[in-house]
Amino acid sequence: MESLNQLSSSLNRLRASVNVSLSNYEPLALVAAPILTLLLARLLQLFFDVISENGLKATILGFFMSCVKLVPGVKRYIDAEKQKVVDKMQTSGKSKRDDWISELPRTRLGAGVIEKMKDEKQKDVVWQGRCSGTVYIGGTEQEGHFPLINEACSMFAHTNPLHLDVFPSVVRFEAEVVAMTAALLGSKEKASGGQICGNMTSGGTESILLAVKSSRDYMRAKKGITKPEMIIPVSAHSAYEKAAQYFKIKLWRVPVNKQFQADARAIRRHINKNTIMIVGSAPGFPHGIIDPIEELGDLASSFGICLHVDLCLGGFVLPFARKLGYPVPPCDFSVQGVTSISVDVHKYGLAPKGTSIVLYKNHDIRKHQFVAVTEWSGGLYVSPTIAGSRPGGLIAGAWAAMMSLGVEGYLENTRAIMEASKRIQKGVQEIPELFIIGRPDMTIVAFGSDVVDIFEVNDIMSSKGWHLNALQRPNSIHICVTLQHVCVVEDFLKDLRESVQTVKENPGPISGGLAPIYGAAGKMPDRVMVKDLLVDFMDSSC
Numbered sequence: 001m002e003s004l005n006q007l008s009s010s011l012n013r014l015r016a017s018v019n020v021s022l023s024n025y026e027p028l029a030l031v032a033a034p035i036l037t038l039l040l041a042r043l044l045q046l047f048f049d050v051i052s053e054n055g056l057k058a059t060i061l062g063f064f065m066s067c068v069k070l071v072p073g074v075k076r077y078i079d080a081e082k083q084k085v086v087d088k089m090q091t092s093g094k095s096k097r098d099d100w101i102s103e104l105p106r107t108r109l110g111a112g113v114i115e116k117m118k119d120e121k122q123k124d125v126v127w128q129g130r131c132s133g134t135v136y137i138g139g140t141e142q143e144g145h146f147p148l149i150n151e152a153c154s155m156f157a158h159t160n161p162l163h164l165d166v167f168p169s170v171v172r173f174e175a176e177v178v179a180m181t182a183a184l185l186g187s188k189e190k191a192s193g194g195q196i197c198g199n200m201t202s203g204g205t206e207s208i209l210l211a212v213k214s215s216r217d218y219m220r221a222k223k224g225i226t227k228p229e230m231i232i233p234v235s236a237h238s239a240y241e242k243a244a245q246y247f248k249i250k251l252w253r254v255p256v257n258k259q260f261q262a263d264a265r266a267i268r269r270h271i272n273k274n275t276i277m278i279v280g281s282a283p284g285f286p287h288g289i290i291d292p293i294e295e296l297g298d299l300a301s302s303f304g305i306c307l308h309v310d311l312c313l314g315g316f317v318l319p320f321a322r323k324l325g326y327p328v329p330p331c332d333f334s335v336q337g338v339t340s341i342s343v344d345v346h347k348y349g350l351a352p353k354g355t356s357i358v359l360y361k362n363h364d365i366r367k368h369q370f371v372a373v374t375e376w377s378g379g380l381y382v383s384p385t386i387a388g389s390r391p392g393g394l395i396a397g398a399w400a401a402m403m404s405l406g407v408e409g410y411l412e413n414t415r416a417i418m419e420a421s422k423r424i425q426k427g428v429q430e431i432p433e434l435f436i437i438g439r440p441d442m443t444i445v446a447f448g449s450d451v452v453d454i455f456e457v458n459d460i461m462s463s464k465g466w467h468l469n470a471l472q473r474p475n476s477i478h479i480c481v482t483l484q485h486v487c488v489v490e491d492f493l494k495d496l497r498e499s500v501q502t503v504k505e506n507p508g509p510i511s512g513g514l515a516p517i518y519g520a521a522g523k524m525p526d527r528v529m530v531k532d533l534l535v536d537f538m539d540s541s542c
Contacts, residue, residue, distance in 0.1 A: 129488045131467045132480045136347045139483030145350060145404065152393075152400035153352055159392025162383070170392035173399035174200050177345065180402055181357050184319050185311065185341055186333030196333055197366050198359035199384045200345075200395055204312035205239040206386055207342035207358035210369050212243035212277070214360065215306040215340065217368035219276040223304070228276045233262035233291065234473070235284040237310055249276070260284075260438035262291035268299055277306035277339075282314045282331035286471050286478065287437045288444025290314070294330055297337030306339040306365075312356065313480075314442055315343030320407075320414035321442070328441070339365055348413070348443075348482075350405065351398035354391065413483060417443050420489050421481045427493035433500050437476050448476035452503040460499035466492065 109116070127135050137146060159167040161174055182196040201207045212230065219225045229250040232240050244251035252270045257263040262280050271278070278300060280291035293309055300307035309331060311318070322328040332341065341359045345351035360366040373381040405413070421443045428434055428447045437446040448454050458470055458477045468477045479485070485492065 125467065126465065127467070127484075129484045129491075130465050131484075132469050132478065133347070133482060134467070134480075135484070136482045137350050137352070139486065145401070148404055149350075149352055149397050149401055153397040154393065156396035157391075157393040159396070160389050161392055161395060162389050167392055170395045173392075174395045177395065177398050177402060178357055178359070181315070181343060181345070182333075182359055185315060185343065185359065195362050196359055197363055198357055199366075199369070200390075200398065201356045201358055201385055202354050202387060202390075203346070203356045204237070204310070204342055204344045205242065207312070207344075207356045208237065208239040208308070208310065209243045209246065210358045210385060211308045211340040211342060211360075212240065212249065213247055214365055214369040215277040215308065216247055216249060218365045219306065221368070225274055225276055227274045229272070229274045230277045230279065231267050231270045231275060232279040233267070233281075233284075235260065235262070235286050235289075235291075236279050236281055237285055237312070240279060250274070260287050260289050262296065264292055264295040264299060267296070271299070271303055271305070275303065275305050277308055279308050279310065280331075281310040282318060283440075283442045283444065284310075285313065285444070286476075287446040288313075288440040288442045288478070288480075289438045290318075290329060290331055290441040292329075293335050293338070297335040300337035300339070307337045308340045308342070309335075309338055311341050312344040313347060313444070315341075315357075316345070316348040316350075316410060317414050317417070317442055320410045321418055323411060324415055324418070326418060333359075333361060345398045345401065348410075348417075349398065349401060350413070351401040352394050354394045355398040416486050417481050417483060420486045421445060423489045424479065424481060424485075424492065427489070428496070431497055431500055433504060437471075437474070437478075443481040444478050445481065446471060446476050446478035448474050449500070452500055453507065456503045456507070457496075457499045460502050461495060464495045464499070466495060 125131075128138055131138075137149065156170055159170045161167060161170045164171045177200060178198045182198065186196050199210075201210060215230075216228045219228065227250070228248075229252060230240070230244065231252045231254060233256050234253050235256050241251060243249065254263060254266045254270060257266075267278055278296055280293045280296045282290045282293060284291065293307075296307055299305075311332065314331070318328045318331065332338065339361045343349075343357050343359070345355040345357060346353045349355075358369075360369075369384060371383050421440070425436060425440060425445045428445060429436055433451040434447045434449050437448060440446070449457070454475050454477055455470060458468055461468055461477075468479050470477050479492070
């Protein structure tokens with residue numbers, strides 16, 4: 001009892017001492033109170049911003065995982081497990097760079113370098129007829145298109161359109177490629193009238209980046225938007241995520257509808273005073289499904305914002321499929337509200353890799369794509385694209401491809417690949433363990449399964465030499481049909497049936513395959529951890 005009394009007495013003295021001490025700082029407390037209130041309000045605002053961007057579930061889960069990682073030993077364990085997965089994703093346990101050259105040879109190799117390059121080329125995968133997409137020009141070797149493109153690229157290999165006074169040839173080629181594509185994707189009257197305009201780029205990603213950058217700056221000039229936001233369906237290409245990170249744009253990802261199309265009503269709910277643009281695809285890369293571009297165009301027009309249409313895959317197929325009688329909905333500049341379009345010539349345009357086009361409704365928007373520098377000691381500088389110098393050989397190759405094929409050639413190619421796609425779709429539907437994702441509009445057939453692990457099926461197909469694309473949400477795989485597949489449809493379906501049956505009879509991941517990795521990523525609730533895993537893999541691979 002005496003001890004308790006002594007403890008009570010000591011606590012009272014401590015409390016009195018604290019009260020005296022606090023009274024001495026009362027003026028300071030009066031000043032600090034509003035500051036603390038502002039700090040608390042700011043923290044709450046940041047918290048709610050994170051919730052609005054990532055969702056309540058993801059925010060709480062992220063906070064929980066961050067706390068878990070603070071437990072001694074947990075972070076070390078997680079890092080070790082992540083490294084195991086990265087090692088599995090490598091082609092072998094040891095570094096692929098062990099025998100790579102790391103410094104210049106002491107003596108010149110001269111023409112002997114060609115032999116070394118041939119040796120390295122032998123290590124590449126045999127892609128002919130076996131890769132989903134990838135090499136769209138494949139299948140044209142016998143028709144002479146392949147060597148024609150090689151010759152065109154070689155002829156202009158040392159040209160650079162940045163120096164337009166030195167190389168007017170490739171400057172003209174670029175202008176004509178853009179004009180021909182504009183006429184293909186809009187009314188000929190508008191194109192010839194000089195309204196639709198654009199430039200060639202290095203690929204679909206750069207085309208999308210430039211369209212986003214131009215839309216951002218155009219909307220800042222037009223509406224004074226300084227905190228830009230854009231809205232995309234979750235099926236839209238990852239290039240928009242890259243653009244958002246590069247150009248400091250808040251990105252809203254909206255779920256697709258039951259048909260796996262962009263949900264216009266859901267997108268509308270996210271539009272606010274800071275929205276600069278919305279996005280649609282024709283078709284989307286995952287499932288080959290065309291978004292409702294007309295609905296999105298109505299939205300863009302009514303809110304006075306930009307609409308970019310990703311026609312990277314469909315630009316050199318859909319216009320010709322429409323001519324052949326396929327039900328292709330309007331998805332180009334004929335739709336009111338479309339302000340920019342990206343289209344890859346190096347896909348179904350059968351041009352060399354590294355050729356794409358970004359088009360704009362008018363010059364007022366495109367002017368915001370350019371970078372002009374007036375105060376450089378090196379002189380006046382202006383550049384239309386992200387790259388300054390550009391390979392004129394690729395531009396020449398794209399021009400050669402379009403001129404050599406013409407409407408007649410593209411119609412023939414489109415007929416062949418559309419028919420092959422429908423045959424593959426029908427064949428997949430006849431495999432009872434599989435189902436088609438949505439209703440494909442073009443040359444991509446995506447399929448999943450409720451019976452077998454679709455990623456294990458993909459691994460078996462890989463062991464048979466097929467290289468397909470793994471998808472998620474829902475777990476599935478797809479084949480992007482090109483000319484190289486026209487003659488191997490039955491081989492593909494036969495191997496697919498056998499692979500499904502093998503997995504059904506012997507479930508379990510193939511050693512060294514991607515099924516465990518995709519399966520783990522799909523079940524991993526902490527998406528930050530998945531992101532770190534991908535970054536670690538890339539960092540160790542290049």
